[in-house]
Amino acid sequence: MIKQYLNRTQRLFVFFLSAAVLVAACSKNNDGPSDPPEEEEEEEVVDGISGDLTEVSFQAGESYDVVGDIFVPEGASVTIPAGVTLEFQEGPNGEAWFLEVFGSLYILGEENDRVVLTPSEELLASSKNQGIGQLWGGIIGTNTAGDLVIQYADILHAGGTVREENAMAQAATGGGGELSAGDASYALYYVREDGQRQDGIFVLTHSHIAFTPDDAIRINGGTILFTYNRFEVTGGTGGDAVNIKAGSSGDFAYNFFYNLATNGLKSADTGPGVSGALETNFYNNTIINSGYRRAEPGRGAGLNYESDAYGKVYNNLLVNNRFGLRFVSGEDEPRVEEIGYGYNWYYGAVQSILDEVYPTDATASVGLIGNDPRAPIPTTDIVGGPGENDPEFVNFDPSTFVFSGNGSIATDPLRSNIEPIPDGADFHLSAGSPALTGGFTDFGPVHENYVSLDGQLTFTPPAPSEFFGAFGTN
Template sequence: MKTLKSLLLLAMLAMALFACKEDEEINPIDENPDEILDGISGDMTEIDFERGETYKVVGDLVVPQNASVTIPAGVTLEFQEGPNGEAWFIDVFGSLYIKGEEGARVTLTASQELIEGPKNNGIGQLWGGVIGTNVAGDLVILYTDILYAGGAAREENAMAQPATGGGGELNAGDASYALYYIRQAQMRQDGIFVLNNSKIAFCPDDAIRINGGKTLMTYNTFEVTGGTGGDAVNIKAATSGDFAFNLFYNLATNGLKSADTGPGERGRCHTNFYNNTILNSGYRRAEPGRGAGLNYESDSYGDVHNNLLVNNRFGLRLVSGESQPRVESINYGYNWNYGAVQTITDEFYPTSATSSVGLIGNDPRTPIPSTDVAGAPQENDPMFENYDPSTFTFGGNSSVSTDPLSRNISPIPAGADFHLKADSPALTGGITDFDPVHTAYTTLDGSMTFTPPAPRAFFGAFGTRN
């Protein structure tokens, strides 16, 4: 009896296998496992992100409150255009960790159709951005390229809701930021915001706006950010942290700006800017008095040293008037300035010749430091490995003071190398005996700790290639 049952069972299994085989022939297994996966949207905790895969984003993505999501190395998210022209966002109410690696970067970008289409005007707006809300935990982004972001916010997005402060950081229809993070007054103040070894390029306004939080940004590239306004990194109240060894190229306004304003807690806007390279920036800002390479205002303060400022509309600006920074707590000097033409060298320290009057050299509390490098046009060439700053023009205007607006949105030239040559005079002369704002940046779960890099005696972000 057992033998008969066994034979019947084997027969049934054989029939089932034969049926499966026929189904396979009708619906064969995907022979291209590396092709782009089906569209994703919604709750990111329900998406199993796999290393090296590409995903089409067909709706807003959300990290729920108190949840944690990790995007592994090599992942690409391609944001598609919505059926009614929507730009899709990543709204972060929990913690988001984007863990690209040096040889396997993560990419957040628009679809190829959008990049090649008529909506691409050179300054992004093709998808939304990554938005850390006032209940978010950590936002950690490593070895990631964030391209063509800054699309219009919608009423249902966090950017237009109280989750980003007040009634919303933006109104529906406003161009957004590539990255946003907030620590609103009288709400949670823990968690960290870290951006390391990443690139942000092509966005219409601020690339990053930070309304509070413990922040570390190092070894990043910012390229063509802002249309007729917008800073690469716009830092607001209660933000404290270290910003170092970053490259900024062709920005609308400032590379780094600190101001103790916005929805964060007052009195704690302490930011160090050191060993950054900022080139060809400030000329797309519509207002004639704005566009410094580095900017402190409205009771912000920190150490600002060893920066390489090349052909910018203005140099380091400590804002005068009612919006002054905390002058007694700012340590500046040991910065290198280069200008290809007289109208640039005239404004290494914004003067009374423009509406951008700064404190340096114009107030007895803030003299021009003898430790800075600043000279006549084309003096003090930092000697880049492969880039000639003497050829720079800012759009054919006669004066950066009277007619600064430029429509130039050219990216970094192919082959450009902003390391310093072995015989560069900018390899020495910096200062190294100042402390970071924070000695460590540790995630909420304690699994990752980031240490700010020590300052280097060379000027700028790179030193020599070898």
């Protein structure tokens, strides 16, 4: 049950009103006449929270209706403790409310006591819910933001429509605004624009991001650590789960991705961040049934490096994706010589998938791997024929994957499927899985530690594992 809360002014009003009633009751015992009590002017009590979050005393385990845009002021710090639910209501004119971060925000759920950010039950049951979010705004880290730390949180059905007054349409998010009024937003956004502050960390761990209309997360610079997260049904006819831009550096490991419109992880040295330093490690991630809702031909790899990006990409498990690891060719190519890659496991239910593990001239998505002498096909990758190299999940059969239409990636890339993870699916590897061994572990992280500005939180990136993908055995 969602509880309703009063702000400080409203609580004081209720206190003084109660005191007045008590005094009036006591006066009835006096013998002399008394003047009639003056009528108190009633103050409207507004249910829910909006505005400055430093004025909200979040209590662990409580639920709060969000009835307007909420924000963390510049220079301030707000912590949302374990068990809190923020339920975003629809605005009186259909507005989607945003959480805008101008200071530091710490969402600190716990393993068995998660923080939940979700739309109202009314919105979920409405015709607005088409399975790809847009039911509330998102969490928007601006140029003045410090840390953005999120752990054990569920961020669901975000990506609502941007309004003129939102930070996403203002210079606060980079340049003239990352988006314009009327655009669908991202579930999470973080920016470190060139010429602005560069300190602080963006950490997302043990969290669930699901149902978004475009990129689930857009990162324009910063020190980034993403580990042990679950991404599900992100993007309508486009959008990456995690779109990493110029000025970013960090580690992305043990994340699980299911049914994405385009890429799971993409690095491109473009955007308002500081250019020339986009180093991102992608290791031990699992990406399944993804890349088919991207409308443009030739787009939609599981993992993607382009536009001067570089890093290490090992031990990933890619199952039935539209394309495999892609190094973009041409003017937008990455720093090929500075990318360490190989030891990635590929499974395809049909030959059309396997033909594009390394994108060829069969589609518009020709990549560098296998097509450029600087990027040979790794002998350490695991690739077989249709239905071979089954990673043997505990409870998920990848051989049941089917296309719409004629089943050809080259001529029928767009799938309308926005189905979530099947009930009961378990993507851990079975005890006898061939994917439990063979991974590469002789490399280190981009950053040894990720430390919050106040020094109170330290996150250490996990070491790579010999198994492929995000999960070993149970």
